Amino acid sequence: MKPHYLVILCLVFSSISIDLIAQTSSQPKKVKNIIFVEGDGTGLSQVSAAQYFKDGPSNYDRFPVIGLIKTSASSDLVTDSAASATAFASGKKTYNGAIGVTPDSIPIPTLIEIVSKKGWQTGIVVTSTITHATPACFYAHVDDRNKHEEIASFLPVSDVDFFAGAGLKYFNKRKDGKNLLKTFEENGFIIETESLRDFESAEKLGFLLAPTSMPTMLEGRGNFLQEASKLALKRLTNTNGFFLMVEGSQVDWGGHDNDADYLIAELIDLDNTLGDILDFAEADGETLVVVTGDHETGGFTLAAKDGDYNTIVPTFSTKNHSATMVPVFAFGPGAENFGGIYENTEIFHKIMALLSE
Template sequence: MISPDVTGASNTNVPSVGPSRPKNIIIMIGDGMGPAYTTAYRYYKDNPETEEIEQTVFDRLLVGMSSTYPASVSGYVTDSAASATALATGFKSYNGAISVDIEKRPLPTLMEKAKSLGLATGIAVTSQVNHATPAAFLVHNESRNNYIDIAQAYIDTDADVILGGGQQYFPASLLTQFTEKGYQHITEFTQLDSITTPKVLGLFADVQLPWAINDNRSHKLSKMTQKAIDLLSQNQQGFVLLVEGSLIDWAGHSNDIATAMGEMDEFAAAIEVVEQFVRQSKDTLVVITADHNTGGLSVGANDKYEWKPEVLSRVKASPDEIANQAIANEQWQTVVTELIGFTPSDTELTALDNARLQGNEALTIALRKIIDVHSNTGWTSGGHTAVDVQVFSAGPGARLFGGHQDNTDIANKVFSLLPESAVKQ
């Protein structure tokens, strides 16, 4: 058993005065957020008018690294389900597993343990709420792809806060079960302000929430995170909250650097909300990591010693949205130039014209490649890679997460920091 009698954080930015065991635990996962993403984000946010390269929240809170490999049956490269299972249970499993072992037997999860101890629980994500990562913290299933079954299983979790996308997986009959169990069901983001008490099921999109780059800096994840904290804090025994920047991974799979930086900014803003809460409460631990690395992002490529984040800062919409508008407008070159933030060369315009004739997907891919060329961004894969990921932490017990560890170690350390006995109800 790991001793939890460690106070404070291993950095100097968050006060170390506080209890040895946290009352509240917040787990934050940047899906697909390998080390190159946080590096790229630092340069993306850098103020070019200053000599100094400014720190980001990731730099402030960095404490260690984590390996991510799944059970040996799946090799060295994990998917989100196996990694989330490790982070939620402390056990390795196969790719696709939702908190079941390699024999498909249920593994006790952090959220289940927290509930048994009288703590409130919640999730706030930018994907569908029944996607692999949140699912592994809440339920058990032999396959991450059984979205309907996973959504149905949520009714038995008794989670106090469920916020994200995924309307298409929650039919009217299931929603009735939630409301009969006392849940407030909302579908418009503006309705979130009116929610003042748990329980709440907020489904704000058919599947994923909008790309942050297209969402006018509305910082939906930050607002969901703050609301979840406000609601869960009403439990005097404490809470466990999972927050996921889900769409970093989705942009990585598409090798879409501009959209990925928008999602990184969204996740960083949510971390800053939590960081402030940790500063104020002094009884809350936050542990932040990635489940794996996606895309093999390279900050610099093509044998050139350069990377140009200023190109990305000028991109005004995601490539798929730019493609939508370009296909709908005869003056598409003007549209592309305005939204992409630079004027493509004649050769590039010819390639875009040919792609436009093939439809949205072809034009979207062509736009991504041109943005890569102008920013000198590289990718090695459309899937995941096996590199270690970073670990960030602050609050009571944060030093436990320093140095190198496995993702199962992270879970076991968090388990060790839970209350020692159940609260009498």
């Protein structure tokens, strides 16, 4: 073979090798961890409030992918938190008030139950009771969201490895006289009821820091949501993967009260927590973060004051939920799948599709 042909062949094979290396190095990473964040009662106007009332930029601005979900329940045009959380956790439309069950009250598997079978660790962090509608739908199966003691009985024997929130009375001051704190201990949990701190030797760890709900931000709750979420990430990070559900529960309650100061303080707390979560996901590179709301509460708007387009006055149109679509924000491997307009059940199915890859 003539020398110049050898040179050409070498150049061709070198080019192919470089292209293959580039393609290999640019292949997206698979999802190892999933953090699902819900702002209860958080619609687009609630998210927008961070743009106007937070000191500094909103962490919602950091998400590259945005979608919209339709939120109706199987029973009603306007959903409640239970039906919506069941849609997220199990991919099934159900009736308002249902906790992890179908419209026929049949239990359906939750994301926590599914990923635990893959060897993942799981966690829940909320500013409500741990038996409240949203967290309950990820570990319990009960026909009525108001059955807090029945919901509580699922948690000690569930696949949850870490949790933080309130609701102590549903475990140790029960009408049936049972003390479920002992059941937690029998199942490998250390339960802390005073303060948020780590127990490095604990196999499983739970925090029940108030009899019912956590204090509001305006009452001085402080950075509980941030610190509990960071502790969860520290505890759950492992070689197999983890699923963590974080809820800013009380954004919804500010909406129900038509209390803009309450709502905005809770929304900013959630926004700050998102900053820590996104920092973790950016550094990790294998963590998918999906953020949404179960529904909008209060018919909240950011209105101009009497035609003064430089003054915003938060206003409400209802003390209840609304039927408006809710935004979805996604970051990390697989985030591109969460754009578009779709039913709230699709969040579950999109996550499951990524897990099967």
